[in-house]
Amino acid sequence: MGCVFGKTAKPVGGVGGGERERRKQESDEVKVEVEEVETSHQVVGVSQNGSGNRQENERKEETSVKPKGEKRRSSRPNPRLSNPPKHVHGEQVAAGWPSWLSAVAGEAINGWTPRRADTFEKLDKIGQGTYSNVYKARDTLTGKVVALKKVRFDNLEPESVKFMAREILILRRLDHPNVVKLEGLVTSRMSCSLYLVFQYMEHDLAGLAASPGIKFTESQVKCYMHQLLSGLEHCHNRHVLHRDIKGSNLLIDNGGVLKIADFGLASFFDPNNKQPMTSRVVTLWYRPPELLLGATDYSVGVDLWSAGCILAELLAGKPIMPGRTEVEQLHKIFKLCGSPSDEYWKKSKLPHATIFKPQQSYKRCIAETYKDFPASSLPLIESLLAIDPAERQTATAALSSEFFTTKPYACDPSSLPKYPPSKEMDAKLRDEEARRLRAASKTNADGVKRSRARDRAVRAMPAPEANAELQANLDRRRLITHANAKSKSEKFPPPHQDGTLGYPLGSSHHIDPVFDPPDVPFSSTNFSYSKAPIQTWSGPLVDSAPRRKKHSTGDSHSHSKSSKRDSRR
Numbered sequence: 064m065g066c067v068f069g070k071t072a073k074p075v076g077g078v079g080g081g082e083r084e085r086r087k088q089e090s091d092e093v094k095v096e097v098e099e100v101e102t103s104h105q106v107v108g109v110s111q112n113g114s115g116n117r118q119e120n121e122r123k124e125e126t127s128v129k130p131k132g133e134k135r136r137s138s139r140p141n142p143r144l145s146n147p148p149k150h151v152h153g154e155q156v157a158a159g160w161p162s163w164l165s166a167v168a169g170e171a172i173n174g175w176t177p178r179r180a181d182t183f184e185k186l187d188k189i190g191q192g193t194y195s196n197v198y199k200a201r202d203t204l205t206g207k208v209v210a211l212k213k214v215r216f217d218n219l220e221p222e223s224v225k226f227m228a229r230e231i232l233i234l235r236r237l238d239h240p241n242v243v244k245l246e247g248l249v250t251s252r253m254s255c256s257l258y259l260v261f262q263y264m265e266h267d268l269a270g271l272a273a274s275p276g277i278k279f280t281e282s283q284v285k286c287y288m289h290q291l292l293s294g295l296e297h298c299h300n301r302h303v304l305h306r307d308i309k310g311s312n313l314l315i316d317n318g319g320v321l322k323i324a325d326f327g328l329a330s331f332f333d334p335n336n337k338q339p340m341t342s343r344v345v346t347l348w349y350r351p352p353e354l355l356l357g358a359t360d361y362s363v364g365v366d367l368w369s370a371g372c373i374l375a376e377l378l379a380g381k382p383i384m385p386g387r388t389e390v391e392q393l394h395k396i397f398k399l400c401g402s403p404s405d406e407y408w409k410k411s412k413l414p415h416a417t418i419f420k421p422q423q424s425y426k427r428c429i430a431e432t433y434k435d436f437p438a439s440s441l442p443l444i445e446s447l448l449a450i451d452p453a454e455r456q457t458a459t460a461a462l463s464s465e466f467f468t469t470k471p472y473a474c475d476p477s478s479l480p481k482y483p484p485s486k487e488m489d490a491k492l493r494d495e496e497a498r499r500l501r502a503a504s505k506t507n508a509d510g511v512k513r514s515r516a517r518d519r520a521v522r523a524m525p526a527p528e529a530n531a532e533l534q535a536n537l538d539r540r541r542l543i544t545h546a547n548a549k550s551k552s553e554k555f556p557p558p559h560q561d562g563t564l565g566y567p568l569g570s571s572h573h574i575d576p577v578f579d580p581p582d583v584p585f586s587s588t589n590f591s592y593s594k595a596p597i598q599t600w601s602g603p604l605v606d607s608a609p610r611r612k613k614h615s616t617g618d619s620h621s622h623s624k625s626s627k628r629d630s631r632r
C-alpha cells in the first residue's frame with residue numbers, strides 16, 4: 064500500500080509472570096489478548112514490506128499458534144491490556160497522542176505516530192455510521208484522496224475508547240487486497256476525536272446493486288464474490304470474525320477492487336480456546352439462524368451465512384430475506400432453508416430454541432426458489448445457507464467450489480464497468496428525492512404505493528432493529544453511566560453532526576477546535592502551518608503536536624456539543 068507508518072516501537076507491556084496471570088483472570092469482551100497485539104506489530108512490518116510477503120507472513124503466524132495442550136493465555140478480552148507502562152505512555156504522549164487515548168488504547172497505537180489533522184483537507188462528507196462520520200479528504204502531503212472516519216469520544220469514556228482500540232488492533236492485523244487497510248491515525252494531544260485514515264473507495268456493493276440500470280452479469284457476480292470470499296478467508300485465517308458482512312460494508316474502488324470494511328463489530332476468535340461471544344451482532348437481513356437463536360459459541364460460519372445472503376442477493380437483484388424483526392427474520396430463514404432438524408435442536412442447545420422452535424416444520428426449498436440462478440451457484444448457496452453452521456463451507460472451500468471453476472469465469476476486476484459514484488448513502492438520497500417528487504405530484508397515489516414497496520424491497524437496508532446489540536448495549540451503558548453514557552454497544556458514540564465541509568481539518572473553521580493549530584493564519588480552504596516540522600507517516604516518535612490555544616473553548620465547546628447530543632437522544 065506504499066504507506067509507511069511511524070517506526071515500530073518495542074513491544075509494549077510486559078507479558079511475563081504475574082502480569083500475565085492477572086490478565087488471564089480478567090475478562091472483558093472488548094479487549095483482545097496480548098498475543099494478538101504482538102502480531103499486530105508484525106502486520107505493520109508486513110505493510111512496510113509491501114504485500115508480496117503477505118502469504119508467507121500469514122503462514123508464519125499460523126504456525127506460531129501454540130500446540131494444543133500447551134498453556135495458553137486467555138483469549139478473553141482484558142481491560143488493562145491497553146494500559147502501557149508509564150514510560151511508554153509518556154513516549155506516546157510526547158509523540159503527539161492524546162493522553163486519554165494512550166492510557167486506554169496504548170496497545171492499539173503502539174509503534175505509530177499520529178498524523179496531524181492540518182495535513183488533510185476535508186472535501187466532502189461521504190458517509191455516516193453508527194458512531195462515526197466519514198469524510199473524503201485530500202492528504203496535502205501526498206495529494207492522495209483518502210477517506211477519514213471520524214470517531215468522537217465525548218466523555219472519553221474508557222469503554223468507548225476500548226471498542227475503538229479493538230477495531231484498530233483488528234485492522235492492523237489484517238493485510239489483504241480485499242480488506243480495507245488502515246493507513247494511519249489522525250489526532251493530536253489536545254483532541255478528543257480520532258480519525259482513521261483509509262484508501263478512498265468510490266462505491267459500495269449495496270449502492271451499486273441498488274443503482275438503476277446496473278444489473279450484474281454472472282461473471283461480474285463471480286468477480287465480486289471471489290473477492291469477498293478471499294477477504295473473508297484472510298480474516299478467518301488471522302482469527303478475525305467480521306460479524307457485519309453486508310453490501311454497504313463491501314467497498315469497491317474505480318478499478319473494481321472490493322474491500323471488506325467496517326470492522327467496528329469484528330472480534331478476534333481462538334478456535335482452540337473458544338470463549339463466549341455476544342449473539343447480538345450482524346445486520347438483521349444477513350444474520351444467521353444460530354445468532355437469532357442466541358448462540359454464544361460460534362465461529363466463521365456467521366460471516367459465511369452473510370456471504371451466502373449476498374451471493375443470492377446479487378443474483379436475485381434484491382435482498383433475499385428482508386425481515387423486519389428477529390422473529391420474522393427467523394421465519395423467513397426457516398421458510399427458505401427449512402426448519403432445523405430435531406437432531407440440530409438437540410445438539411446445538413441454543414438458548415432461544417424453546418421460544419423460536421416453529422410449530423410446523425418447513426422443507427428446504429432453495430433449489431426451487433432459485434431455479435433460474437446459474438446451476439453452478441446453487442451448491443454454493445446451499446452450502447453457505449446451511450442451517451447448521453458446521454455444514455457451511457469455509458471461505459477456502461467456497462473459493463474452490465464449482466461456481467468459480469466453471470464458465471463463465473469471474474471477470475477481472477479491472478474489466479468491470481466504471482460506475483458513477485454510488486454509495487448506499489447515494490441510493491438512499493436518490494430514493495428520498497424520488498419519493499419527494501412523487502409525493503409532490505400527487506397524481507398517482509396507487510403508483511406511489513407500489514413503487515415505495517418496490518424501493519423497500521430492493522434496498523439492502525438493515526431493518527431499524529438490526530444490530531440489536533447496539534441498542535441493547537446502549538441501554539445497558541445508559542444504566543451504568545447514567546446521563547454520561549454516550550456509547551453505543553460495541554461501537555461508540557451516536558452519530559453527530561459535525562459536517563463543516565470545505566476546510567482543512569485543522570483549520571479554525573472546523574467545528575472541532577481542539578484540532579486548531581495555535582497562532583496560525585488560515586485562508587478559507589488552504590492551510591499552511593510552518594511553526595513545526597510536518598509530521599510524516601514515517602516520522603520519528605517526537606513531539607509534533609500543536610500547542611494548545613490558551614482558552615477554554617475546547618471544553619465548553621465539547622460540553623455544548625454533548626448537550627446537543629443529549630437532547631437528540
Ligand SMILES: Nc1ncnc2c1ncn2[C@@H]1O[C@H](COP(=O)(O)OP(=O)(O)OP(=O)(O)O)[C@@H](O)[C@H]1O
Pocket residue numbers: 189190191192193194195196197210212243261262263264265267311312314324325326327486487488
Ligand atoms: N474507505 C472508504 N472510502 C469511501 N467511503 C467510505 C470508506 N469507509 C467508509 N466509507 C463510507 O462511510 C460509511 C460508514 O462507514 P463505516 O461503515 O466504516 O462506519 P460505521 O460507523 O461503522 O457504520 P455502520 O454503523 O453503518 O456500521 C460507509 O457505508 C461508506 O459509505
